[in-house]
Amino acid sequence: MFTNRAELMKFSSVAVISIFIWALGAPQSLRAGVADGEISRLHAAADGRSSDARKSDAFFSLGEIYLERSRTQEALNYYQSSLHYARSARRKLRALRRLSDTYYSQGSLGKAIEFAKDAVAAAPRDVSAQKKLAHYYVEADLRIPALEEYKKILSRRPDDVDTLLGAAGVFESLGLYADAIEHYKKAMVRGASGDVILRVAGCYEIVSERVIAEALLKEYLAATPDYGGFIQLGKLYYASGQYARAVTAFSSAVKMNPRGPDALLRLGMAYYKSSRPDEAAEIFKIYLLEMPDSSAARFFLGLSLELSGESSRASTEYAAALKLSGHDSVLSAVAGALKTSVAGTVPR
Structure with missing residues (x-):
């Protein structure tokens, strides 16, 4: 839903020139020389006589160079220095975002959340910063804080599809299916499609609205045949004792993926419950070829x-x-x- 390094690699003017030299086939030594010269220039720009703004910019550019070289810890140190000297909201937000993104890419979710929270505090109306923080919360299984961020965004942007889907997913994971359905439906009205329909149908099934779930699944599958969708429809029929219909749905899934273990096992059981033991036995034999x-x-x-x-x-x-x-x-x-x-x- 979110791109955690969408703004990665903003180069200074000299760094951009080095990329063009590379594209023209310049030797590696020449490219390295250009970058090393840029590093020396940036260090000079960050000395004690420079303004805080100039230091912040220089340290940030150094961070970008070292990040490109995969020297991540050094890059993080430079981003921290850039943040230390940042006085404007723009520079603070820039450094905080890069710190958050870089820690996330390194698997340090706690640190990523820490700097993402600071980014939201620095720019409380920046929706992209809030979305990123909510996404990190979800990955850390901090669902209530994630939901709070989604609610803040929706209070200002009630039609934001990504946020509606994010909130719906959290509601669903919390067992708040009525709220999940409400948000999924709002997202669908605003253009969300695909597996969103499968998700909302699943919620309807859980709250025993099987007729609605069946109608949604059948409409979706008529337009977009889907392996997982046929399995979901088959499970719905199986749970309600409609074994013949379950056979039809699971058979459709098997046609799409003849070796799909989920569909094969369920089809065999549906045949068995339909008092068709010969067909059931054949399906179980095929399944056991895949899962002996x-x-x-x-x-x-x-x-x-x-x-x-x-x-x-x-x-x-x-x-x-x-x-x-x-x-x-x-x-x-x-x-x-x-x-x-x-x-x-x-x-x-």
């Missing part, structure tokens, strides 16, 4: 074979499931299936 160590697939293959009257082969699959599984819950389920198999019944 799946104890669950072995178990359901055994059930399907038993429904088809192949008790001996079913017992073989049950035994394989027992051998593969290291989980007590699955072991218990398979053991129970073995007992019912011996008794001549089939678990549904």
Whole structure:
């Protein structure tokens, strides 16, 4: 949603000239000489007799040069010096943004948040700074602070699609599905599409508005066939006991990705629940070619074979499931299936 280094590499005039020399095929030594000369000039500009503004600009340019050379810690030190001498809001914001971006690129999310907060404080009406801070909060799983930033932006820009989607995602993660639906719908009205429809449909399903969820998914999939969308529609049908429709939806997903494990496993289970054990067994066999160590697939293959009257082969699959599984819950389920198999019944 956000570009964390969108303003990276603003060069001073001499640094830009060195890029043009490089483009013309100048030797590496010449390019290095130009850059080293620029570094010396910038250090001279940052000496004690210069104004604070000139020092701030010089240190910032030094940071840019060292960042390009992948000498990140030195770049960070120069950006800190640029911030120290910055007196204008523009220079402060420039240094804070670069510090935040650079720490983020290095995986230091805590430091990135620290400087992003300072950037917002330096320019409280700068929406891009607020978006970046909210994004960092989300990555750090600080959802409430992220939501507060999104709310601040929406109070001034209620039609900002990125922010609506960001807020909706946080609401969804907090289990506040009504609020998530509201923000997803606002984003859709303002042009958001694609998997946004899948997200809002998922929220509707969670709050038991399955009719609305189904309508959204069917409309979306009619215009944009989507592997994940067909799986989501199939899961909706499966959860409501509409197994034949679930078979159709999962089959559509398998057509899009014949080896997709999620779709194959769910299709096999939908066939099984639809009392079509032969088709179920075939699907589970295909799934096991991709995921041979799946104890669950072995178990359901055994059930399907038993429904088809192949008790001996079913017992073989049950035994394989027992051998593969290291989980007590699955072991218990398979053991129970073995007992019912011996008794001549089939678990549904």
